[in-house]
Amino acid sequence: MCMVRGRPSMVVKRALRTWRWVCVGRGSMPQPVEGSRRPLPNWSRGLLTPPPSWFLERATLIVPMMTFSASWPCASTPEADLSPHTFMRVGGRVEWFLEPTTPEELRSAVNACRERGLAPRILGGGANLIIADGILPGVVIGTGRMNRLFRIWPAVDGEGSSDQEQDPSAWSAEPSGRVAPADPALDPRLVGWAGTTLPSLVRAARDLGYGGIEGVVGIPGHLGGGVAMNAGGHWGELWDHIELVRVIDEEGEFLDLTPEQVQPGYRNGNLGTRVVAAAILHFEPAPKALIEQRMREILREKNAVQPVSERSAGCVFKNPDLEVSGGRGAGRLVDDCGLKGRSIGDAMVSPLHGNFVVNRGAARATDVLALIEEVRAEVAQQTGIELELEVKRWLD
Numbered sequence: 560m561c562m563v564r565g566r567p568s569m570v571v572k573r574a575l576r577t578w579r580w581v582c583v584g585r586g587s588m589p590q591p592v593e594g595s596r597r598p599l600p601n602w603s604r605g606l607l608t609p610p611p612s613w614f615l616e617r618a619t620l621i622v623p624m625m626t627f628s629a630s631w632p633c634a635s636t637p638e639a640d641l642s643p644h645t646f647m648r649v650g651g652r653v654e655w656f657l658e659p660t661t662p663e664e665l666r667s668a669v670n671a672c673r674e675r676g677l678a679p680r681i682l683g684g685g686a687n688l689i690i691a692d693g694i695l696p697g698v699v700i701g702t703g704r705m706n707r708l709f710r711i712w713p714a715v716d717g718e719g720s721s722d723q724e725q726d727p728s729a730w731s732a733e734p735s736g737r738v739a740p741a742d743p744a745l746d747p748r749l750v751g752w753a754g755t756t757l758p759s760l761v762r763a764a765r766d767l768g769y770g771g772i773e774g775v776v777g778i779p780g781h782l783g784g785g786v787a788m789n790a791g792g793h794w795g796e797l798w799d800h801i802e803l804v805r806v807i808d809e810e811g812e813f814l815d816l817t818p819e820q821v822q823p824g825y826r827n828g829n830l831g832t833r834v835v836a837a838a839i840l841h842f843e844p845a846p847k848a849l850i851e852q853r854m855r856e857i858l859r860e861k862n863a864v865q866p867v868s869e870r871s872a873g874c875v876f877k878n879p880d881l882e883v884s885g886g887r888g889a890g891r892l893v894d895d896c897g898l899k900g901r902s903i904g905d906a907m908v909s910p911l912h913g914n915f916v917v918n919r920g921a922a923r924a925t926d927v928l929a930l931i932e933e934v935r936a937e938v939a940q941q942t943g944i945e946l947e948l949e950v951k952r953w954l955d
């Protein structure tokens with residue numbers, strides 16, 4: 560299928576101009592006036608010679624896509640390649656890829672899909688996701704263009720920021736230049752939109768002397784994905800630092816939720832089908848040097864045991880109930896079953912950590928998915944433990 564970029568009306572005009580050019584080349588119609596705003600020729604009036612079948616084939620592909628895309632409320636790409644948007648660099652295409660730039664655009668995009676009877680899939684950094692090869696039907700909404708992080712600024716009356724929690728502008732816009740920023744230590748909080756990358760969040764917090772969040776250093780992905788997954792580990796979880804999360808609910812409205820209302824669990828933000836638009840995070844003021852030192856220590860430990868510099872989708876399996884597994888995590892179980900280094904195509908169980916499958920270069924999603932199933936089946940056979948997937952899969 561051909562790729563069509565640009566505003567739909569322009570695409571139609573370009574396609575028709577191409578056909579007119581073809582006709583002119585054959586001497587069958589007058590030369591079009593470049594830049595003319597005259598109405599496009601009417602096929603039924605016989606101004607153009609009937610197009611050949613190759614043109615009609617393309618036109619029938621182009622026209623439905625254009626009418627469909629005409630009302631998307633944000634940047635949209637038909638048949639977009641998703642693999643570059645995943646950390647593992649595997650996977651196929653999707654019928655429509657939408658890229659909102661603000662929470663409001665995200666909400667409009669979600670609602671536009673739902674009005675068409677589609678349930679959009681939300682793509683963050685693609686760091687815990689495997690997308691099947693081929694073409695996914697429907698719509699994926701990516702948050703990559705929503706990479707914005709804000710300080711919470713004081714209210715204009717200088718009474719602090721508490722009023723702004725009720726004020727949607729605190730979530731979505733920088734304040735007017737008339738308001739001086741407060742001392743960062745007085746209000747150690749940040750507002751991040753869904754596409755804020757976790758590494759940039761951790762760095763920004765360190766630079767402001769905001770401690771605690773360094774526990775998630777080394778975790779790739781976006782804030783929205785991190786909230787949805789409750790990303791974290793030994794050194795803390797993202798939800799430990801969430802004061803409020805703004806989601807798009809089932810009715811397509813913004814809804815603000817506290818951790819007490821959400822009750823996130825292990826690698827599960829417990830948000831169901833709600834879409835994360837933004838979050839307010841809180842921190843503990845701490846000396847920057849101390850935060851930096853802790854980041855280094857955590858990274859040193861992670862680098863020693865995880866294939867952090869390789870293309871992967873993070874941990875494949877959740878750790879099982881440790882009582883059942885005799886205290887062994889998922890990676891240890893895979894290791895004990897002798898499966899480290901097992902490969903299908905270019906997909907391989909990391910020799911460094913049994914719970915990571917890495918792409919050695921040209922792996923296809925099919926290889927990765929088959930390898931994961933093979934490992935799961937073998938662990939079940941050898942230990943009787945059914946490992947549960949942590950990684951998300953978009954198969955059809």
Ligand SMILES: Cc1cc2nc3c(=O)[nH]c(=O)nc-3n(C[C@H](O)[C@H](O)[C@H](O)COP(=O)(O)OP(=O)(O)OC[C@H]3O[C@@H](n4cnc5c(N)ncnc54)[C@H](O)[C@@H]3O)c2cc1C
Pocket residue numbers: 646680681682683684685686687688702753777778779780781782783784785786787788789790791792826833834835836866867868871872873874951
């Ligand atoms: C090298 C490496 C190391 C990792 N280490 C860790 C680790 O230590 N701890 C850990 O927890 N994870 C780890 N991960 C996994 C991954 O980084 C986290 O799960 C991260 O939070 C995924 O975020 P993402 O934006 O990439 O989400 P994606 O992979 O894009 O999506 C994951 C899921 O979240 C959903 N989602 C994404 N954005 C939104 C949104 N805005 N609203 C609602 N749902 C959304 C998606 O639909 C999907 O179901 C690691 C991954 C890699 C590659």
